[in-house]
Amino acid sequence: MNNQTKLVPTPGQTVGPFYGYALPFDKDNELLAPGSPGSIRLQGTVYDGAGHTIPDAILEIWQPDAEGNVVQKTGSLVRDGYTFTGWGRGAVGNSGVFTFTTVNPGPTSPGSAPFISVAIFARGLTNRLFTRIYLPEDTEALANDPLLSSLDPERRKTLIARRDADGGLTWDVRLQGEGETVFLDFQ
Amino acid sequence: MPEETNAQLDTDESVPPAEPKAAHMPLDRAIETQADLSAEINALGEAYARALKEGSPAETQPRLDYPPYRSSILRHPTKSLHHADPETIELYSPAFGHQDVHALESDLTIQHNGEPQGERIIVAGRVLDGDGRPVAGQLVEIWQANSSGRYIHKRDQHPAPIDPNFTGIGRCITGPDGSYRFTTIKPGAYPWKNHLNAWRPAHIHFSLFGTEFTQRIITQMYFPGDQLFPLDPIYQTIVDQDARDRLVATYDHSLTEPEWALGYNWDIVLTGPKRTWTENEALGAAGDEE
Numbered sequence: 356m357n358n359q360t361k362l363v364p365t366p367g368q369t370v371g372p373f374y375g376y377a378l379p380f381d382k383d384n385e386l387l388a389p390g391s392p393g394s395i396r397l398q399g400t401v402y403d404g405a406g407h408t409i410p411d412a413i414l415e416i417w418q419p420d421a422e423g424n425v426v427q428k429t430g431s432l433v434r435d436g437y438t439f440t441g442w443g444r445g446a447v448g449n450s451g452v453f454t455f456t457t458v459n460p461g462p463t464s465p466g467s468a469p470f471i472s473v474a475i476f477a478r479g480l481t482n483r484l485f486t487r488i489y490l491p492e493d494t495e496a497l498a499n500d501p502l503l504s505s506l507d508p509e510r511r512k513t514l515i516a517r518r519d520a521d522g523g524l525t526w527d528v529r530l531q532g533e534g535e536t537v538f539l540d541f542q
Numbered sequence: 543m544p545e546e547t548n549a550q551l552d553t554d555e556s557v558p559p560a561e562p563k564a565a566h567m568p569l570d571r572a573i574e575t576q577a578d579l580s581a582e583i584n585a586l587g588e589a590y591a592r593a594l595k596e597g598s599p600a601e602t603q604p605r606l607d608y609p610p611y612r613s614s615i616l617r618h619p620t621k622s623l624h625h626a627d628p629e630t631i632e633l634y635s636p637a638f639g640h641q642d643v644h645a646l647e648s649d650l651t652i653q654h655n656g657e658p659q660g661e662r663i664i665v666a667g668r669v670l671d672g673d674g675r676p677v678a679g680q681l682v683e684i685w686q687a688n689s690s691g692r693y694i695h696k697r698d699q700h701p702a703p704i705d706p707n708f709t710g711i712g713r714c715i716t717g718p719d720g721s722y723r724f725t726t727i728k729p730g731a732y733p734w735k736n737h738l739n740a741w742r743p744a745h746i747h748f749s750l751f752g753t754e755f756t757q758r759i760i761t762q763m764y765f766p767g768d769q770l771f772p773l774d775p776i777y778q779t780i781v782d783q784d785a786r787d788r789l790v791a792t793y794d795h796s797l798t799e800p801e802w803a804l805g806y807n808w809d810i811v812l813t814g815p816k817r818t819w820t821e822n823e824a825l826g827a828a829g830d831e832e
C-alpha cells in the first residue's frame with residue numbers, strides 16, 4: 356500500500372431542495388429518546404444574509420457521550436431507543452428551526468472544552484459547512500481551547516451555545532453577514 | 543417549476559403550480575434568460591482561466607460564492623473558512639452497519655409492485671480517501687428524479703409524470719474494498735427557477751461518509767456528454783474543468799449486464815485522513831490488497 360499517493364478529492368455540490376424525502380428518517384434527530392434521563396434539547400435557527408430564516412437546511416451533529424467517549428456503535432438509522440450512537444440528523448422546519456434530543460457531550464480529555472461537531476447542508480449552499488457547538492459552562496476550558504483562542508471575541512461567541520432555563524441548549528447558525536457563524540476548514 | 547425556486551421571489555410552500563406553457567406567458571417583471579446567465583458563467587470561467595495562467599492554484603471544490611446560482615447569494619459565508627486542526631470526535635465517523643441498511647435498499651427498481659419506467663442502469667464504484675485507501679463499511683445514500691425528471695417531493699411541481707413504481711431513494715454500506723453498487727433508473731433532466739428556461743443536467747445526489755467526520759460530503763453525480771453542463775449554474779459552481787470532470791460517471795461496458803442494464807462507473811475520493819491509523823485499522827480497511 357502506497358501512502359504517498361495523494362488523490363484529489365471529489366468536489367461537493369449543493370444538497371438542493373429535494374433531500375426532504377430522502378435524507379430524513381424516523382427519529383433521525385433523537386440521539387436519545389426524549390424525556391430519558393440526561394437528555395437535553397438542542398435547538399436553533401438557521402438564518403441567511405438578509406436575516407431571514409432558511410426553511411431548507413439540514414444539519415448533522417456528531418458528538419461524544421456524556422462521559423467524553425467517542426462512540427463507535429451502529430444503529431443510528433434504525434434506533435433501538437437505548438443505544439447512544441453520537442450521530443443525528445435534523446432538517447429545519449418551515450420556520451428555520453432545528454431540534455435534536457441528545458446529551459451534554461463530556462470532555463474527551465480532562466480539562467478540554469466539550470463540543471459537538473456540526474455539518475450544515477442547504478439549498479443555495481454549494482458545499483457543506485463544518486462548525487462546532489461548545490457548551491457554555493466551563494469558561495476556563497473555553498479560554499484554553501485551541502480553536503476558540505485563535506478567534507477574536509466577537510467571532511468566538513458564534514460557536515458557544517446558550518444554556519436554556521430547562522437545561523437545553525440554543526445555538527443559531529448565521530450563514531452570512533452580521534454575527535456570521537465561524538465555519539471551519541480542516542484541510 | 544421544481545428545484546431551486548428563487549428565495550427572493552418565491553417562498554417554498556407558496557409557489558404556485560407550474561404552467562406547462564410558462565414560456566409563453568406575459569412577462570411582468572424582468573426575467574433573466576439563459577443568455578444572461580451564460581454570460582455571467584462564461585465571464586467567471588474566463589477570469590478563472592486567466593488566474594490559472596498567471597499561476598493561481600487550481601480550485602478543486604465549488605465556490606461558496608457563485609452568484610449565477612442565485613440561491614447562493616444570501617447563503618454563502620463572506621468570511622473565509624477558519625482553519626482548524628480536527629480534534630477528537632472530528633477524527634472519527636459515526637459507525638453504520640447492516641443493522642442500519644437493508645441489502646435490498648441498493649436496488650431502486652424493486653421498491654414497488656411494478657417495474658419503474660425508464661432506462662435501467664447500474665451505478666457502481668469505490669469510495670476512497672485521499673491516500674487512496676478504501677473507505678470500508680460506510681454509509682452511501684442517493685436520491686434522484688425519475689426518468690421524466692420528477693422527484694417524489696411535495697415541492698416538485700414540474701408537470702412531468704410521477705412514476706408509481708419509482709421513489710428514487712437508495713442506500714448501501716460500502717464493502718471492504720470501499721465498493722458500492724446501485725441499480726436504478728437513469729434520471730431525467732428537469733427545469734428549475736434560477737432563470738428562464740433553466741434546466742438541470744441529469745444527476746444523482748450522493749451523500750457520503752468517510753472514516754473521519756471532516757470527510758463528510760454531499761455531492762451530485764452526472765452522466766457523460768450532457769449538453770446542459772455549460773448552461774447549469776450548479777455544475778458550474780465548480781469553475782475548474784478537471785474538478786467538474788470528477789463528478790461525471792464513465793460509461794463502463796464491463797458493468798453493463800446483458801439483456802438487463804447499462805453500467806456506469808463513478809469513484810469518489812474523500813479528503814485525506816488526519817488521524818494516525820493503527821496498524822489494525824490500516825490492515826482492516828485495505829485487507830484485500832495486502
Ligand SMILES: [Fe+2]
Binds near residue numbers: 373687742745747
Ligand atoms: Fe436534483
